[in-house]
Amino acid sequence: MRLKDRVALVTGASSGIGEAIAARFAAEGAHVCVNYRPGSPPDEAAAKRAVEGFGTRGIAVEADVSRREDVERMVAETVAAFGRIDIAVNNAGIEIKRPFLEQTDEEWHRVLDVNLYGAMVVSQAAAREMVKQGTGGKLIFVSSVHEDIPFPGYTSYCASKGAIRMMMRNLAMELAPHRINVNDIAPGAIATPINRYVLEDPEAMKNAVSEIPWGRFGRPEEVAGVAVFLASDDAEYVTGSTYYVDGGLTQQVTLY
Numbered sequence: 225m226r227l228k229d230r231v232a233l234v235t236g237a238s239s240g241i242g243e244a245i246a247a248r249f250a251a252e253g254a255h256v257c258v259n260y261r262p263g264s265p266p267d268e269a270a271a272k273r274a275v276e277g278f279g280t281r282g283i284a285v286e287a288d289v290s291r292r293e294d295v296e297r298m299v300a301e302t303v304a305a306f307g308r309i310d311i312a313v314n315n316a317g318i319e320i321k322r323p324f325l326e327q328t329d330e331e332w333h334r335v336l337d338v339n340l341y342g343a344m345v346v347s348q349a350a351a352r353e354m355v356k357q358g359t360g361g362k363l364i365f366v367s368s369v370h371e372d373i374p375f376p377g378y379t380s381y382c383a384s385k386g387a388i389r390m391m392m393r394n395l396a397m398e399l400a401p402h403r404i405n406v407n408d409i410a411p412g413a414i415a416t417p418i419n420r421y422v423l424e425d426p427e428a429m430k431n432a433v434s435e436i437p438w439g440r441f442g443r444p445e446e447v448a449g450v451a452v453f454l455a456s457d458d459a460e461y462v463t464g465s466t467y468y469v470d471g472g473l474t475q476q477v478t479l480y
């Protein structure tokens with residue numbers, strides 16, 4: 225058990241990558257706060273189902289990461305339930321496809337509020353607790369290969385993920401004296417609900433897979449494995465880095 229008795233909070237943990245990270249953390253002995261967004265009965269049901277499987281080591285907490293009061297309540301509920309917080313995984317994220325010339329302010333702010341502001345405020349609330357505890361901690365961001373490579377039609381998403389990369393690097397420096405490790409996981413194409421539109425379209429799937437050297441989509445569990453490493457003592461000297469989990473996608477350059 226690599227995370228025995230650690231306390232972790234995972235945002236957007238009712239589906240996809242977040243769900244897999246929460247399950248793997250629990251299997252590694254952690255106490256886990258499974259966050260789900262308000263106003264979605266399927267997310268609420270999935271989060272509650274997940275924590276049933278964790279026994280007394282899980283709580284499901286409804287919170288919109290883009291609202292500071294929700295986030296502060298969620299961190300307080302985690303500390304009230306388990307006495308501390310050691311690991312925060314900023315996984316919640318959304319994307320809206322929109323050609324740049326048609327981009328609305330409302331859509332821009334929605335994506336940046338959830339993906340970037342949400343990650344900032346969760347990190348800040350968790351890090352303040354970690355500093356108070358005085359025993360270090362781990363902040364992990366689930367960013368994207370699109371923190372680095374362009375994705376036409378998704379400017380707000382790319383802007384949010386690129387900004388997460390720089391925020392992660394800054395926090396790694398500011399929080400190093402407190403022994404808080406800060407790292408990014410940048411997934412490539414992972415089979416989760418966010419990619420439903422590709423997964424359900426055989427032609428789009430064929431095109432997408434042809435761009436991936438490994439020849440297939442990744443599985444959420446393959447991202448969770450890297451999250452366990454970054455949350456564990458094995459990552460003691462690892463901070464300020466991006467870990468790509470992308471089957472080689474970012475290395476793919478097609479010239480002909």
Ligand code: NAD
Binds near residue numbers: 411
């Ligand atoms: P997903 O849609 O299953 O997961 C996103 C989760 O975020 C959902 O559970 C959703 O309810 C939650 N969420 C959305 N808004 C929220 C809010 N305001 N407050 C709290 N939770 C909220 O898709 P996923 O692929 O598991 O995505 C997880 C993360 O991985 C996202 O940040 C996404 O950008 C990133 N990512 C995914 C892929 C991929 O190919 N699947 C690739 C790169 C990065």
